[in-house]
Amino acid sequence: MPETLNRSSEFLRRVMATETGKKLARCFACGTCSSGCPVHAQKPEFDPRKIIRMTLLGLEDNLLKSKEIWMCSTCYTCRERCPQEVGCAEIIIELRNIAAEMGYTPEAFKMQMEALRKFGRVYEIEDFDNKKRAKMGLSELETKARIEPLIPEKEER
Ligand code: SF4
Numbered sequence: 562m563p564e565t566l567n568r569s570s571e572f573l574r575r576v577m578a579t580e581t582g583k584k585l586a587r588c589f590a591c592g593t594c595s596s597g598c599p600v601h602a603q604k605p606e607f608d609p610r611k612i613i614r615m616t617l618l619g620l621e622d623n624l625l626k627s628k629e630i631w632m633c634s635t636c637y638t639c640r641e642r643c644p645q646e647v648g649c650a651e652i653i654i655e656l657r658n659i660a661a662e663m664g665y666t667p668e669a670f671k672m673q674m675e676a677l678r679k680f681g682r683v684y685e686i687e688d689f690d691n692k693k694r695a696k697m698g699l700s701e702l703e704t705k706a707r708i709e710p711l712i713p714e715k716e717e718r
């Protein structure tokens with residue numbers, strides 16, 4: 562068996578081993594997920610049906626290196642509407658997990674993760690934010706405060 566086919570099979574096996582992945586083969590490409598997806602409505606290049614199809618075809622590299630898998634807002638509309646209960650949202654999360662393990666996480670997400678680790682928020686509070694908060698009658702937040710990390714640093718093995 563050619564190596565690429567072996568690799569693709571391995572990738573598909575991993576996705577299908579997850580609780581949601583077990584239902585992946587149920588997809589009959591009806592497109593209900595895409596038609597109800599709010600991200601697809603704004604950015605047609607993001608297409609959950611296409612992502613499911615590409616996964617079933619084992620197109621690992623095209624999926625894991627794509628920016629599309631990071632565009633899902635995890636609203637779960639597709640999951641609610643899929644007649645086959647495929648669960649596109651969870652499949653996309655699993656694809657992200659694999660992509661992250663392989664070092665394909667986009668820079669913007671890495672920066673958000675770092676901010677969350679350092680500040681307990683996905684962005685740093687600046688004076689500018691406090692001015693906006695004051696206008697809305699909200700209390701002032703500490704700026705540039707080092708809040709104890711909510712997520713511990715990953716231990717080296
Ligand atoms: S709604 Fe479900 S069955 Fe239809 S294309 Fe999307 S994943 Fe496949």
Ligand code: SF4
Pocket residue numbers: 594597598599600601609632633634635636637638639640649650
């Ligand atoms: S969970 Fe993601 S793929 Fe599904 S409808 Fe929402 S944005 Fe679209």
